[in-house]
Amino acid sequence: MKILIVEDETEMAKTIETSLEQSGYRVETAADFRTALDKIISFQYDCILLDIGLPDGSGLDLLKELKTMKKDDAVIIISAKDSVDDKIKGLEFGADDYLAKPFHLAELNARIKSVIRRKNRQEDEFLNYKNLAVDFENRLVKINDKELTLNRKEFDLLYFFLTNPGRLIAKTSIAEYVWGDHAEDSDSLDFVYSQIKNLRKKLQQNGAEIEIQSIYGAGYKLI
Protein backbone atom coordinates (compact mmCIF):
# COMPACT_ATOMS: atom_id res chain seq x y z
CA MET A 1 0.00 0.00 0.00
CA LYS A 2 1.43 3.36 -1.04
CA ILE A 3 0.57 6.64 0.59
CA LEU A 4 1.49 10.21 -0.36
CA ILE A 5 1.57 12.89 2.30
CA VAL A 6 1.15 16.41 0.92
CA GLU A 7 1.97 18.63 3.85
CA ASP A 8 4.15 21.72 4.11
CA GLU A 9 4.85 21.37 7.83
CA THR A 10 7.87 19.04 7.68
CA GLU A 11 7.67 18.07 11.33
CA MET A 12 4.06 17.09 10.89
CA ALA A 13 4.79 15.17 7.70
CA LYS A 14 7.68 13.35 9.34
CA THR A 15 5.65 12.10 12.29
CA ILE A 16 2.80 10.95 10.10
CA GLU A 17 5.30 9.24 7.82
CA THR A 18 6.94 7.32 10.69
CA SER A 19 3.59 6.30 12.09
CA LEU A 20 2.27 5.05 8.76
CA GLU A 21 5.50 3.18 8.04
CA GLN A 22 5.12 1.42 11.36
CA SER A 23 1.66 0.37 10.25
CA GLY A 24 3.24 -1.21 7.16
CA TYR A 25 2.59 1.41 4.47
CA ARG A 26 5.07 2.72 1.95
CA VAL A 27 5.09 6.45 2.37
CA GLU A 28 6.23 9.39 0.28
CA THR A 29 6.00 13.06 1.13
CA ALA A 30 5.64 16.31 -0.80
CA ALA A 31 6.03 19.66 0.89
CA ASP A 32 4.64 21.90 -1.85
CA PHE A 33 2.19 22.03 -4.72
CA ARG A 34 4.74 21.46 -7.51
CA THR A 35 6.35 18.38 -5.97
CA ALA A 36 2.95 16.99 -5.12
CA LEU A 37 1.67 17.50 -8.66
CA ASP A 38 4.79 15.81 -10.12
CA LYS A 39 4.31 12.80 -7.88
CA ILE A 40 0.60 12.54 -8.54
CA ILE A 41 1.22 12.58 -12.29
CA SER A 42 4.05 10.05 -12.16
CA PHE A 43 2.77 7.52 -9.65
CA GLN A 44 -0.30 5.76 -8.43
CA TYR A 45 -1.12 5.93 -4.71
CA ASP A 46 -3.63 4.04 -2.64
CA CYS A 47 -4.24 7.07 -0.53
CA ILE A 48 -3.20 10.73 -0.61
CA LEU A 49 -3.23 12.83 2.57
CA LEU A 50 -3.80 16.33 1.33
CA ASP A 51 -3.21 19.56 3.22
CA ILE A 52 -5.23 22.38 1.68
CA GLY A 53 -3.01 25.30 2.61
CA LEU A 54 0.21 24.85 0.65
CA PRO A 55 2.79 27.61 0.18
CA ASP A 56 2.46 27.67 -3.61
CA GLY A 57 -1.13 26.66 -4.17
CA SER A 58 -4.26 25.11 -2.81
CA GLY A 59 -4.70 21.44 -2.10
CA LEU A 60 -8.12 21.75 -3.67
CA ASP A 61 -6.49 22.49 -7.03
CA LEU A 62 -4.48 19.28 -6.71
CA LEU A 63 -7.74 17.51 -6.15
CA LYS A 64 -9.12 19.02 -9.37
CA GLU A 65 -5.98 17.91 -11.26
CA LEU A 66 -6.49 14.37 -9.99
CA LYS A 67 -10.04 14.34 -11.26
CA THR A 68 -9.10 15.72 -14.70
CA MET A 69 -6.43 13.00 -14.92
CA LYS A 70 -9.23 10.55 -14.06
CA LYS A 71 -7.14 9.05 -11.28
CA ASP A 72 -8.99 7.36 -8.50
CA ASP A 73 -6.45 7.57 -5.69
CA ALA A 74 -8.27 7.84 -2.40
CA VAL A 75 -7.88 11.31 -0.91
CA ILE A 76 -8.17 12.40 2.71
CA ILE A 77 -8.01 16.13 3.25
CA ILE A 78 -6.13 17.10 6.39
CA SER A 79 -6.82 20.71 7.14
CA ALA A 80 -6.27 23.13 9.97
CA LYS A 81 -9.51 24.79 8.96
CA ASP A 82 -12.18 22.92 10.81
CA SER A 83 -15.30 24.20 9.16
CA VAL A 84 -18.26 22.47 7.64
CA ASP A 85 -18.03 24.69 4.55
CA ASP A 86 -14.48 23.54 3.88
CA LYS A 87 -15.42 19.97 4.47
CA ILE A 88 -18.35 20.13 2.07
CA LYS A 89 -16.21 21.87 -0.54
CA GLY A 90 -13.48 19.25 -0.18
CA LEU A 91 -15.91 16.37 -0.49
CA GLU A 92 -17.63 18.02 -3.47
CA PHE A 93 -14.27 18.25 -5.21
CA GLY A 94 -13.97 14.51 -4.84
CA ALA A 95 -12.11 13.94 -1.58
CA ASP A 96 -13.06 10.74 0.22
CA ASP A 97 -12.73 12.02 3.75
CA TYR A 98 -11.87 15.10 5.73
CA LEU A 99 -9.81 15.15 8.89
CA ALA A 100 -9.36 18.35 10.86
CA LYS A 101 -6.00 19.10 12.43
CA PRO A 102 -5.08 18.36 15.11
CA PHE A 103 -5.95 14.66 14.84
CA HIS A 104 -4.80 11.44 16.48
CA LEU A 105 -2.57 9.14 14.45
CA ALA A 106 -4.74 6.19 15.46
CA GLU A 107 -7.73 7.97 14.01
CA LEU A 108 -5.80 8.71 10.82
CA ASN A 109 -5.05 4.99 10.59
CA ALA A 110 -8.73 4.15 10.91
CA ARG A 111 -9.73 6.69 8.28
CA ILE A 112 -7.05 5.54 5.81
CA LYS A 113 -8.16 1.94 6.15
CA SER A 114 -11.78 2.95 5.61
CA VAL A 115 -11.19 4.94 2.44
CA ILE A 116 -8.88 2.33 0.95
CA ARG A 117 -11.42 -0.40 1.68
CA ARG A 118 -14.16 1.67 0.08
CA LYS A 119 -12.03 2.23 -3.04
CA ASN A 120 -11.11 -1.41 -3.47
CA ARG A 121 -14.61 -2.80 -3.82
CA GLN A 122 -13.37 -5.95 -5.55
CA GLU A 123 -11.91 -7.13 -2.27
CA ASP A 124 -13.79 -9.01 0.34
CA GLU A 125 -16.26 -6.67 2.06
CA PHE A 126 -15.17 -7.97 5.39
CA LEU A 127 -12.15 -6.90 7.32
CA ASN A 128 -10.79 -10.06 8.87
CA TYR A 129 -8.77 -10.26 12.03
CA LYS A 130 -8.23 -13.63 13.72
CA ASN A 131 -11.68 -15.18 13.97
CA LEU A 132 -13.41 -11.81 13.59
CA ALA A 133 -14.93 -10.38 10.41
CA VAL A 134 -16.20 -6.82 10.32
CA ASP A 135 -18.19 -5.09 7.57
CA PHE A 136 -17.88 -1.39 8.23
CA GLU A 137 -20.36 -0.24 5.58
CA ASN A 138 -23.17 -2.39 6.99
CA ARG A 139 -21.87 -2.26 10.57
CA LEU A 140 -21.78 -6.05 10.86
CA VAL A 141 -19.52 -8.13 13.11
CA LYS A 142 -19.14 -11.88 12.82
CA ILE A 143 -17.23 -14.23 15.10
CA ASN A 144 -16.67 -17.58 13.42
CA ASP A 145 -19.51 -16.63 11.00
CA LYS A 146 -21.85 -16.05 13.91
CA GLU A 147 -23.22 -12.53 14.03
CA LEU A 148 -22.45 -10.43 17.11
CA THR A 149 -24.82 -7.60 18.09
CA LEU A 150 -23.10 -4.46 19.20
CA ASN A 151 -24.50 -1.03 19.82
CA ARG A 152 -23.24 1.89 17.79
CA LYS A 153 -20.54 3.00 20.19
CA GLU A 154 -19.30 -0.53 20.77
CA PHE A 155 -19.03 -1.04 17.04
CA ASP A 156 -17.09 2.21 16.62
CA LEU A 157 -14.74 1.12 19.39
CA LEU A 158 -14.14 -2.29 17.89
CA TYR A 159 -13.55 -0.83 14.47
CA PHE A 160 -11.09 1.66 15.90
CA PHE A 161 -9.11 -1.14 17.54
CA LEU A 162 -9.24 -3.36 14.44
CA THR A 163 -7.78 -0.61 12.26
CA ASN A 164 -4.96 -0.16 14.77
CA PRO A 165 -4.02 -3.71 15.67
CA GLY A 166 -1.17 -4.17 18.11
CA ARG A 167 -0.87 -0.47 18.68
CA LEU A 168 -1.19 1.14 22.09
CA ILE A 169 -3.93 3.71 21.79
CA ALA A 170 -4.18 6.50 24.36
CA LYS A 171 -7.42 6.89 26.29
CA THR A 172 -7.88 10.39 24.92
CA SER A 173 -7.59 9.15 21.35
CA ILE A 174 -10.32 6.61 22.01
CA ALA A 175 -12.54 9.15 23.76
CA GLU A 176 -12.22 11.60 20.91
CA TYR A 177 -12.82 8.97 18.27
CA VAL A 178 -15.94 7.63 19.93
CA TRP A 179 -17.29 10.85 21.41
CA GLY A 180 -16.33 13.23 18.63
CA ASP A 181 -17.41 16.77 19.41
CA HIS A 182 -18.95 15.65 22.68
CA ALA A 183 -15.63 14.65 24.23
CA GLU A 184 -15.34 17.96 26.05
CA ASP A 185 -16.52 16.44 29.29
CA SER A 186 -13.76 14.88 31.39
CA ASP A 187 -16.19 12.13 32.34
CA SER A 188 -15.81 10.85 28.80
CA LEU A 189 -12.62 9.02 29.83
CA ASP A 190 -14.45 7.10 32.56
CA PHE A 191 -17.26 6.26 30.19
CA VAL A 192 -14.77 4.98 27.63
CA TYR A 193 -13.54 2.60 30.29
CA SER A 194 -17.00 1.17 30.88
CA GLN A 195 -17.76 0.94 27.17
CA ILE A 196 -14.56 -1.03 26.65
CA LYS A 197 -15.51 -3.24 29.57
CA ASN A 198 -18.86 -4.03 27.94
CA LEU A 199 -17.26 -4.68 24.57
CA ARG A 200 -14.68 -6.99 26.11
CA LYS A 201 -17.40 -8.96 27.84
CA LYS A 202 -19.37 -9.42 24.63
CA LEU A 203 -16.25 -10.47 22.71
CA GLN A 204 -15.26 -12.95 25.40
CA GLN A 205 -18.73 -14.43 25.75
CA ASN A 206 -18.89 -15.01 22.01
CA GLY A 207 -15.52 -16.70 21.80
CA ALA A 208 -13.53 -14.01 20.01
CA GLU A 209 -9.83 -14.72 19.79
CA ILE A 210 -8.95 -11.07 20.04
CA GLU A 211 -8.31 -9.36 23.33
CA ILE A 212 -8.37 -5.68 24.25
CA GLN A 213 -5.53 -5.36 26.67
CA SER A 214 -5.37 -2.39 29.00
CA ILE A 215 -1.96 -0.90 29.59
CA TYR A 216 -2.12 0.54 33.05
CA GLY A 217 -2.74 4.28 33.04
CA ALA A 218 -1.83 4.70 29.40
CA GLY A 219 -4.46 3.19 27.16
CA TYR A 220 -5.51 0.04 25.37
CA LYS A 221 -4.08 -2.33 22.85
CA LEU A 222 -5.73 -4.91 20.60
CA ILE A 223 -3.88 -8.23 20.57
Place this chain on the structure above:
Amino acid sequence: MKPVSLKYYTLRYFSVIIPLVIALWAASFYWLIVDEVYDNIDDGLKDTELRIKDEITKNPKLLKTNEFGLAKFKFTELNPGDYEYKRHIYNAQMYMEYDGDDEPIRMLQSIFQFNGKNYQLEIYASTIEEDEFAFNLFLSLAGLYFILVASMVLLNHFVLKKVWKPFYSLMDQMGSYKLGEKNRIDASPGRISEFAELETGINEMIERSEKIYLSQKQFIENASHELQTPIAIMGNKLEMMLTDENMNENQLSRISELLQDLSRLKKLNKSLLKLSKIENTQYNEVSVQNFNRLTHEIFDELNELYAEKGLKTEIREDGIFEFEMNPELSNILLGNLIRNAFIHCPTDGNIQIHITETQLEIKNSGDSALDADRIFERFYRNSKSSKSSGLGLAMVKSIVHNYPNLSVGYRFENQHIFWLRKR
Protein backbone atom coordinates in the same frame (compact mmCIF):
# COMPACT_ATOMS: atom_id res chain seq x y z
CA MET B 1 -26.85 63.81 45.16
CA LYS B 2 -29.18 62.64 42.46
CA PRO B 3 -28.31 64.26 39.16
CA VAL B 4 -30.99 66.54 37.73
CA SER B 5 -31.69 67.18 34.10
CA LEU B 6 -29.91 69.93 32.25
CA LYS B 7 -33.20 71.83 32.05
CA TYR B 8 -33.76 71.98 35.79
CA TYR B 9 -30.13 72.45 36.55
CA THR B 10 -29.92 75.72 34.59
CA LEU B 11 -33.32 76.77 35.86
CA ARG B 12 -32.18 76.30 39.44
CA TYR B 13 -29.26 78.66 38.92
CA PHE B 14 -31.37 81.22 37.12
CA SER B 15 -34.03 81.23 39.82
CA VAL B 16 -31.34 82.12 42.37
CA ILE B 17 -29.41 84.60 40.29
CA ILE B 18 -32.34 86.47 38.78
CA PRO B 19 -33.82 87.75 42.11
CA LEU B 20 -30.36 88.90 43.20
CA VAL B 21 -29.82 90.78 39.96
CA ILE B 22 -33.33 92.20 40.08
CA ALA B 23 -32.90 93.37 43.70
CA LEU B 24 -29.64 95.09 42.87
CA TRP B 25 -31.12 96.62 39.79
CA ALA B 26 -34.28 97.72 41.68
CA ALA B 27 -32.23 99.45 44.38
CA SER B 28 -30.23 101.48 41.90
CA PHE B 29 -33.29 102.17 39.78
CA TYR B 30 -35.16 103.42 42.85
CA TRP B 31 -32.29 105.64 43.92
CA LEU B 32 -31.90 107.08 40.41
CA ILE B 33 -35.62 107.81 39.94
CA VAL B 34 -36.07 109.36 43.37
CA ASP B 35 -33.03 111.55 42.80
CA GLU B 36 -34.34 112.63 39.43
CA VAL B 37 -37.81 113.35 40.82
CA TYR B 38 -36.41 115.51 43.67
CA ASP B 39 -34.18 117.29 41.23
CA ASN B 40 -37.20 118.07 39.12
CA ILE B 41 -39.31 119.26 42.07
CA ASP B 42 -36.44 121.36 43.39
CA ASP B 43 -36.04 123.07 40.03
CA GLY B 44 -39.77 123.87 40.09
CA LEU B 45 -39.54 125.25 43.62
CA LYS B 46 -36.56 127.44 42.72
CA ASP B 47 -38.39 128.77 39.71
CA THR B 48 -41.45 129.60 41.84
CA GLU B 49 -39.20 131.37 44.35
CA LEU B 50 -37.75 133.63 41.69
CA ARG B 51 -41.20 134.45 40.28
CA ILE B 52 -42.55 135.25 43.76
CA LYS B 53 -39.60 137.49 44.57
CA ASP B 54 -40.14 139.25 41.25
CA GLU B 55 -43.80 139.65 42.03
CA ILE B 56 -43.32 141.26 45.47
CA THR B 57 -41.47 144.21 43.99
CA LYS B 58 -44.63 144.95 41.95
CA ASN B 59 -47.08 143.89 44.61
CA PRO B 60 -45.65 144.12 48.17
CA LYS B 61 -49.04 143.10 49.56
CA LEU B 62 -48.06 139.56 48.81
CA LEU B 63 -45.73 139.68 51.82
CA LYS B 64 -48.83 139.54 53.93
CA THR B 65 -49.42 135.94 52.83
CA ASN B 66 -48.50 134.19 56.02
CA GLU B 67 -50.59 131.03 55.63
CA PHE B 68 -50.28 128.27 53.06
CA GLY B 69 -53.35 128.64 50.99
CA LEU B 70 -54.03 128.28 47.36
CA ALA B 71 -50.59 129.58 46.51
CA LYS B 72 -48.69 126.90 48.47
CA PHE B 73 -46.34 129.51 49.90
CA LYS B 74 -46.13 131.84 52.88
CA PHE B 75 -43.98 134.67 54.22
CA THR B 76 -42.87 135.03 57.76
CA GLU B 77 -41.43 138.27 58.94
CA LEU B 78 -38.36 137.57 61.03
CA ASN B 79 -37.28 139.43 64.12
CA PRO B 80 -34.51 141.84 63.41
CA GLY B 81 -31.10 140.23 63.57
CA ASP B 82 -28.22 138.94 61.62
CA TYR B 83 -29.30 136.32 59.14
CA GLU B 84 -27.54 134.35 56.55
CA TYR B 85 -29.41 134.90 53.35
CA LYS B 86 -29.56 131.52 51.77
CA ARG B 87 -31.85 128.91 50.30
CA HIS B 88 -32.49 125.54 51.88
CA ILE B 89 -34.58 122.64 50.48
CA TYR B 90 -35.63 119.70 52.60
CA ASN B 91 -38.15 116.89 52.97
CA ALA B 92 -40.98 117.31 55.43
CA GLN B 93 -44.40 116.04 56.32
CA MET B 94 -47.54 118.08 56.10
CA TYR B 95 -51.06 117.33 57.15
CA MET B 96 -53.26 116.95 54.14
CA GLU B 97 -56.92 117.29 54.62
CA TYR B 98 -57.88 115.21 51.61
CA ASP B 99 -56.78 112.00 53.19
CA GLY B 100 -56.51 113.14 56.77
CA ASP B 101 -52.93 112.17 57.09
CA ASP B 102 -49.44 113.58 56.95
CA GLU B 103 -48.05 113.38 53.46
CA PRO B 104 -44.47 113.85 52.34
CA ILE B 105 -43.64 117.23 50.86
CA ARG B 106 -40.59 119.02 49.55
CA MET B 107 -40.11 122.36 51.28
CA LEU B 108 -38.04 125.31 50.04
CA GLN B 109 -37.03 127.76 52.71
CA SER B 110 -35.41 131.01 51.70
CA ILE B 111 -34.38 133.95 53.92
CA PHE B 112 -34.10 137.34 52.27
CA GLN B 113 -34.22 141.09 52.91
CA PHE B 114 -36.84 143.34 51.51
CA ASN B 115 -37.05 147.06 52.27
CA GLY B 116 -34.72 146.60 55.25
CA LYS B 117 -36.73 143.77 56.79
CA ASN B 118 -35.92 140.14 56.96
CA TYR B 119 -38.39 137.63 55.64
CA GLN B 120 -38.55 133.92 55.40
CA LEU B 121 -40.26 132.50 52.32
CA GLU B 122 -41.51 128.90 52.42
CA ILE B 123 -42.77 127.09 49.33
CA TYR B 124 -43.80 123.50 49.25
CA ALA B 125 -44.65 120.97 46.67
CA SER B 126 -46.09 117.58 47.44
CA THR B 127 -43.80 114.75 46.46
CA ILE B 128 -44.24 111.19 45.61
CA GLU B 129 -45.10 108.84 48.41
CA GLU B 130 -41.86 106.94 48.74
CA ASP B 131 -43.20 103.88 50.51
CA GLU B 132 -45.99 103.51 47.99
CA PHE B 133 -43.53 104.03 45.19
CA ALA B 134 -41.18 101.44 46.69
CA PHE B 135 -44.05 99.04 47.17
CA ASN B 136 -45.29 99.52 43.63
CA LEU B 137 -41.77 99.11 42.37
CA PHE B 138 -41.42 95.91 44.35
CA LEU B 139 -44.73 94.63 43.00
CA SER B 140 -43.84 95.31 39.40
CA LEU B 141 -40.38 93.83 39.88
CA ALA B 142 -41.86 90.73 41.47
CA GLY B 143 -44.10 90.51 38.43
CA LEU B 144 -41.07 90.91 36.23
CA TYR B 145 -39.31 88.15 38.14
CA PHE B 146 -42.14 85.72 37.62
CA ILE B 147 -42.43 86.62 34.00
CA LEU B 148 -38.69 86.11 33.59
CA VAL B 149 -38.69 82.74 35.32
CA ALA B 150 -41.76 81.65 33.42
CA SER B 151 -40.18 82.61 30.14
CA MET B 152 -37.02 80.82 31.23
CA VAL B 153 -39.02 77.67 31.85
CA LEU B 154 -40.71 78.04 28.51
CA LEU B 155 -37.38 78.74 26.86
CA ASN B 156 -35.91 75.70 28.49
CA HIS B 157 -38.86 73.65 27.53
CA PHE B 158 -39.22 74.63 23.93
CA VAL B 159 -36.15 76.39 22.69
CA LEU B 160 -33.54 74.48 24.67
CA LYS B 161 -35.33 71.26 23.88
CA LYS B 162 -34.95 72.08 20.26
CA VAL B 163 -31.40 73.33 20.65
CA TRP B 164 -30.30 70.32 22.70
CA LYS B 165 -32.08 67.85 20.48
CA PRO B 166 -28.87 66.63 18.78
CA PHE B 167 -27.37 66.18 22.22
CA TYR B 168 -30.21 64.00 23.44
CA SER B 169 -30.20 62.04 20.21
CA LEU B 170 -26.46 61.56 20.69
CA MET B 171 -27.02 60.33 24.20
CA ASP B 172 -29.70 57.90 23.05
CA GLN B 173 -27.46 56.46 20.39
CA MET B 174 -24.54 56.17 22.77
CA GLY B 175 -26.76 54.21 25.11
CA SER B 176 -27.74 51.69 22.50
CA TYR B 177 -24.29 51.49 20.93
CA LYS B 178 -22.69 48.08 20.94
CA LEU B 179 -19.06 47.40 20.22
CA GLY B 180 -18.55 45.38 17.08
CA GLU B 181 -21.73 46.40 15.29
CA LYS B 182 -19.99 49.01 13.21
CA ASN B 183 -22.67 51.62 13.61
CA ARG B 184 -21.91 55.32 13.49
CA ILE B 185 -23.50 57.97 15.65
CA ASP B 186 -25.62 60.41 13.68
CA ALA B 187 -27.00 63.25 15.76
CA SER B 188 -27.72 65.62 12.83
CA PRO B 189 -26.18 68.51 14.77
CA GLY B 190 -27.44 71.10 12.27
CA ARG B 191 -25.59 74.39 12.58
CA ILE B 192 -24.39 74.02 16.15
CA SER B 193 -20.64 73.65 15.94
CA GLU B 194 -20.17 72.20 19.44
CA PHE B 195 -22.51 69.31 18.68
CA ALA B 196 -20.93 68.77 15.30
CA GLU B 197 -17.55 68.57 17.03
CA LEU B 198 -18.92 66.25 19.68
CA GLU B 199 -20.37 64.01 17.01
CA THR B 200 -17.10 63.90 15.11
CA GLY B 201 -15.21 63.24 18.33
CA ILE B 202 -17.46 60.38 19.31
CA ASN B 203 -17.35 58.85 15.86
CA GLU B 204 -13.58 59.00 15.82
CA MET B 205 -13.52 57.34 19.22
CA ILE B 206 -15.89 54.64 18.02
CA GLU B 207 -13.77 54.02 14.97
CA ARG B 208 -10.66 53.65 17.11
CA SER B 209 -12.34 51.20 19.49
CA GLU B 210 -13.84 49.28 16.59
CA LYS B 211 -10.41 48.97 15.02
CA ILE B 212 -8.88 47.74 18.25
CA TYR B 213 -11.78 45.39 18.84
CA LEU B 214 -11.54 44.01 15.33
CA SER B 215 -7.80 43.48 15.47
CA GLN B 216 -8.18 41.82 18.84
CA LYS B 217 -10.82 39.46 17.50
CA GLN B 218 -8.69 38.80 14.47
CA PHE B 219 -5.72 38.22 16.72
CA ILE B 220 -7.50 35.58 18.77
CA GLU B 221 -8.61 33.82 15.62
CA ASN B 222 -5.15 33.94 14.05
CA ALA B 223 -3.42 32.94 17.27
CA SER B 224 -5.60 29.90 17.84
CA HIS B 225 -5.27 28.99 14.20
CA GLU B 226 -1.49 29.16 14.38
CA LEU B 227 -1.51 27.08 17.55
CA GLN B 228 -3.24 24.18 15.78
CA THR B 229 -0.14 22.93 13.97
CA PRO B 230 2.29 22.78 16.92
CA ILE B 231 -0.44 21.17 19.02
CA ALA B 232 -1.01 18.61 16.27
CA ILE B 233 2.68 17.83 15.93
CA MET B 234 3.12 17.54 19.69
CA GLY B 235 0.15 15.19 19.97
CA ASN B 236 1.30 13.01 17.14
CA LYS B 237 4.82 12.74 18.56
CA LEU B 238 3.44 11.74 21.93
CA GLU B 239 1.28 9.14 20.21
CA MET B 240 4.35 7.80 18.46
CA MET B 241 6.10 7.49 21.80
CA LEU B 242 3.23 5.30 23.01
CA THR B 243 4.00 2.81 20.26
CA ASP B 244 7.66 2.65 21.24
CA GLU B 245 8.39 -0.85 22.54
CA ASN B 246 11.19 0.39 24.78
CA MET B 247 8.92 2.39 27.05
CA ASN B 248 8.02 1.00 30.42
CA GLU B 249 4.57 1.21 31.93
CA ASN B 250 5.41 4.19 34.09
CA GLN B 251 6.67 6.17 31.12
CA LEU B 252 3.65 5.18 29.04
CA SER B 253 1.34 6.34 31.79
CA ARG B 254 3.13 9.72 31.93
CA ILE B 255 2.82 10.13 28.18
CA SER B 256 -0.85 9.30 28.37
CA GLU B 257 -1.28 12.00 31.00
CA LEU B 258 0.52 14.46 28.75
CA LEU B 259 -1.83 13.49 25.95
CA GLN B 260 -4.79 14.21 28.19
CA ASP B 261 -3.48 17.66 29.04
CA LEU B 262 -2.76 18.30 25.41
CA SER B 263 -6.24 17.16 24.55
CA ARG B 264 -7.66 19.79 26.88
CA LEU B 265 -5.46 22.41 25.28
CA LYS B 266 -6.60 21.26 21.87
CA LYS B 267 -10.28 21.50 22.76
CA LEU B 268 -9.84 24.87 24.39
CA ASN B 269 -8.05 26.17 21.34
CA LYS B 270 -10.68 24.73 19.03
CA SER B 271 -13.43 26.35 21.06
CA LEU B 272 -11.63 29.70 21.02
CA LEU B 273 -11.18 29.47 17.29
CA LYS B 274 -14.83 28.61 16.80
CA LEU B 275 -15.92 31.35 19.15
CA SER B 276 -13.93 34.02 17.35
CA LYS B 277 -15.16 32.71 14.01
CA ILE B 278 -18.71 33.06 15.26
CA GLU B 279 -18.00 36.55 16.53
CA ASN B 280 -16.38 37.46 13.24
CA THR B 281 -19.63 36.23 11.61
CA GLN B 282 -17.99 33.82 9.25
CA TYR B 283 -21.02 31.58 9.05
CA ASN B 284 -23.16 33.24 6.41
CA GLU B 285 -25.00 30.43 4.69
CA VAL B 286 -28.45 29.90 6.14
CA SER B 287 -31.23 27.40 5.65
CA VAL B 288 -34.30 26.39 7.64
CA GLN B 289 -33.29 24.18 10.54
CA ASN B 290 -35.66 21.77 12.20
CA PHE B 291 -34.70 21.93 15.86
CA ASN B 292 -36.87 18.94 16.75
CA ARG B 293 -34.94 16.65 14.44
CA LEU B 294 -31.64 18.14 15.55
CA THR B 295 -32.56 17.74 19.20
CA HIS B 296 -33.37 14.06 18.66
CA GLU B 297 -30.05 13.46 16.91
CA ILE B 298 -27.98 15.10 19.62
CA PHE B 299 -30.10 13.66 22.39
CA ASP B 300 -29.80 10.08 21.12
CA GLU B 301 -26.05 10.42 20.73
CA LEU B 302 -25.62 11.81 24.22
CA ASN B 303 -27.99 9.28 25.76
CA GLU B 304 -25.78 6.56 24.39
CA LEU B 305 -22.58 8.24 25.56
CA TYR B 306 -23.88 8.97 29.04
CA ALA B 307 -25.64 5.63 29.49
CA GLU B 308 -23.44 5.02 32.55
CA LYS B 309 -25.00 7.98 34.36
CA GLY B 310 -28.43 6.35 34.64
CA LEU B 311 -30.28 9.51 33.66
CA LYS B 312 -34.02 9.66 33.09
CA THR B 313 -34.39 11.58 29.88
CA GLU B 314 -37.40 12.70 27.90
CA ILE B 315 -38.28 14.92 24.95
CA ARG B 316 -41.77 16.44 24.90
CA GLU B 317 -42.88 17.94 21.63
CA ASP B 318 -45.87 20.26 21.41
CA GLY B 319 -44.85 21.80 18.11
CA ILE B 320 -42.14 22.05 15.50
CA PHE B 321 -39.47 24.61 16.26
CA GLU B 322 -38.02 25.80 12.98
CA PHE B 323 -35.56 28.60 12.46
CA GLU B 324 -33.55 29.87 9.55
CA MET B 325 -29.86 29.85 10.43
CA ASN B 326 -26.49 28.41 9.58
CA PRO B 327 -26.60 24.59 9.94
CA GLU B 328 -23.22 24.40 11.64
CA LEU B 329 -24.21 27.05 14.15
CA SER B 330 -27.54 25.43 14.94
CA ASN B 331 -25.63 22.23 15.60
CA ILE B 332 -23.17 23.94 17.96
CA LEU B 333 -25.97 25.89 19.62
CA LEU B 334 -28.18 22.91 20.44
CA GLY B 335 -25.22 20.60 21.00
CA ASN B 336 -23.69 22.87 23.62
CA LEU B 337 -27.00 23.48 25.39
CA ILE B 338 -28.00 19.83 25.55
CA ARG B 339 -24.50 18.58 26.35
CA ASN B 340 -24.37 21.10 29.15
CA ALA B 341 -27.43 19.44 30.68
CA PHE B 342 -25.88 15.97 30.38
CA ILE B 343 -22.53 17.05 31.84
CA HIS B 344 -23.95 18.86 34.84
CA CYS B 345 -26.88 16.60 35.61
CA PRO B 346 -26.10 14.50 38.69
CA THR B 347 -26.07 10.70 38.41
CA ASP B 348 -29.62 9.27 38.27
CA GLY B 349 -30.99 12.77 37.63
CA ASN B 350 -33.59 13.94 35.14
CA ILE B 351 -33.25 15.69 31.83
CA GLN B 352 -36.29 16.97 30.01
CA ILE B 353 -36.54 18.86 26.79
CA HIS B 354 -39.77 20.60 25.96
CA ILE B 355 -40.26 21.88 22.43
CA THR B 356 -43.04 24.14 21.24
CA GLU B 357 -43.33 26.12 18.02
CA THR B 358 -41.58 29.13 19.53
CA GLN B 359 -39.62 27.80 22.45
CA LEU B 360 -37.21 25.07 23.39
CA GLU B 361 -36.57 24.38 27.07
CA ILE B 362 -33.85 22.14 28.41
CA LYS B 363 -34.26 21.17 32.05
CA ASN B 364 -31.90 19.18 34.21
CA SER B 365 -31.77 18.32 37.88
CA GLY B 366 -29.66 20.44 40.17
CA ASP B 367 -29.88 21.75 43.70
CA SER B 368 -28.93 25.41 43.54
CA ALA B 369 -29.39 28.23 41.09
CA LEU B 370 -26.47 29.42 38.98
CA ASP B 371 -25.58 33.06 38.51
CA ALA B 372 -27.89 33.83 35.59
CA ASP B 373 -25.99 37.03 34.79
CA ARG B 374 -22.60 35.40 34.47
CA ILE B 375 -23.36 31.91 33.27
CA PHE B 376 -22.97 32.88 29.60
CA GLU B 377 -19.65 34.62 30.18
CA ARG B 378 -16.45 33.16 28.82
CA PHE B 379 -14.61 30.94 31.24
CA TYR B 380 -17.30 31.36 33.86
CA ARG B 381 -17.47 28.11 35.79
CA ASN B 382 -19.44 27.02 38.72
CA SER B 383 -16.62 26.55 41.24
CA LYS B 384 -17.69 22.95 41.86
CA SER B 385 -16.93 21.72 38.39
CA SER B 386 -13.94 21.95 36.14
CA LYS B 387 -15.33 19.46 33.67
CA SER B 388 -15.91 21.79 30.79
CA SER B 389 -13.89 24.36 28.90
CA GLY B 390 -16.10 27.21 30.11
CA LEU B 391 -16.68 28.29 26.54
CA GLY B 392 -19.71 26.22 25.58
CA LEU B 393 -22.34 28.62 26.84
CA ALA B 394 -20.32 31.65 25.71
CA MET B 395 -20.50 30.16 22.25
CA VAL B 396 -24.26 29.73 22.63
CA LYS B 397 -24.56 33.38 23.55
CA SER B 398 -22.46 34.56 20.59
CA ILE B 399 -24.46 32.45 18.17
CA VAL B 400 -27.75 33.80 19.48
CA HIS B 401 -26.26 37.28 19.28
CA ASN B 402 -25.84 36.78 15.52
CA TYR B 403 -29.58 36.15 15.14
CA PRO B 404 -31.66 39.07 16.38
CA ASN B 405 -34.84 36.99 16.32
CA LEU B 406 -33.46 34.41 18.72
CA SER B 407 -32.94 34.74 22.45
CA VAL B 408 -31.52 32.48 25.10
CA GLY B 409 -31.67 32.52 28.88
CA TYR B 410 -31.51 30.65 32.13
CA ARG B 411 -33.70 30.35 35.19
CA PHE B 412 -33.92 28.08 38.19
CA GLU B 413 -37.15 26.42 39.30
CA ASN B 414 -36.07 23.49 41.48
CA GLN B 415 -34.03 22.50 38.44
CA HIS B 416 -31.86 24.24 35.89
CA ILE B 417 -33.79 25.50 32.90
CA PHE B 418 -32.18 26.85 29.76
CA TRP B 419 -34.56 28.25 27.19
CA LEU B 420 -34.23 29.21 23.57
CA ARG B 421 -36.96 31.42 22.17
CA LYS B 422 -38.06 32.90 18.90
CA ARG B 423 -38.93 36.56 19.20
